[in-house]
Amino acid sequence: MQPLEVLVYPHPALRRGGQPVTVFDQALRDLAARMLGSMYEEVGCGLAAPQVGIDQKLLVLNPSGDESKPEEELTLVNPKITKKKGREWDEEGCLSFPGVRAEVERHIDITISYQDLTGAAQTLKANGWLARVIQHEMDHLEGVLMVDRLSTADKLRVRPELEKMEQRFARS
Numbered sequence: 722m723q724p725l726e727v728l729v730y731p732h733p734a735l736r737r738g739g740q741p742v743t744v745f746d747q748a749l750r751d752l753a754a755r756m757l758g759s760m761y762e763e764v765g766c767g768l769a770a771p772q773v774g775i776d777q778k779l780l781v782l783n784p785s786g787d788e789s790k791p792e793e794e795l796t797l798v799n800p801k802i803t804k805k806k807g808r809e810w811d812e813e814g815c816l817s818f819p820g821v822r823a824e825v826e827r828h829i830d831i832t833i834s835y836q837d838l839t840g841a842a843q844t845l846k847a848n849g850w851l852a853r854v855i856q857h858e859m860d861h862l863e864g865v866l867m868v869d870r871l872s873t874a875d876k877l878r879v880r881p882e883l884e885k886m887e888q889r890f891a892r893s
């Protein structure tokens with residue numbers, strides 16, 4: 722399977738987010754499988770379709786980031802948060818911001834409704850790290866990036882890194 726290129730900040734596709742998925746076909750299943758492959762290749766634990774230039778509400782994740790634990794893989798189509806409780810700050814990274822780590826505030830406990838790759842409606846309760854990964858990837862579906870959610874101090878701290886990425890993108 723051909724690997725997908727993971728787009729890096731400030732690629733404009735990252736700001737476009739995704740449209741609801743309406744067709745649950747083999748192409749969607751292939752895309753999800755290729756996204757999981759790219760996620761492991763880039764050593765991440767989540768990847769959203771807009772990060773590979775596809776404007777669909779589709780994301781894949783494995784909270785362990787461990788390819789030998791496929792039972793922890795999740796593919797979420799059209800996810801929505803239906804319940805949320807508590808908030809906490811913790812460190813995150815993002816494949817679209819290589820080398821950037823920073824604390825982001827997320828809900829601790831969430832319930833989500835979503836569709837699986839067959840289009841069937843599902844619900845999932847998640848907390849802690851899994852809930853964090855889901856919220857991070859769901860942000861991508863709205864064109865929201867982790868750098869939007871940093872503390873003022875961290876926004877200043879990562880500014881030089883972002884400027885380097887902006888210069889690299891302008892040259893590419």
Ligand code: NI
Binds near residue numbers: 814815861
């Ligand atoms: Ni990300």
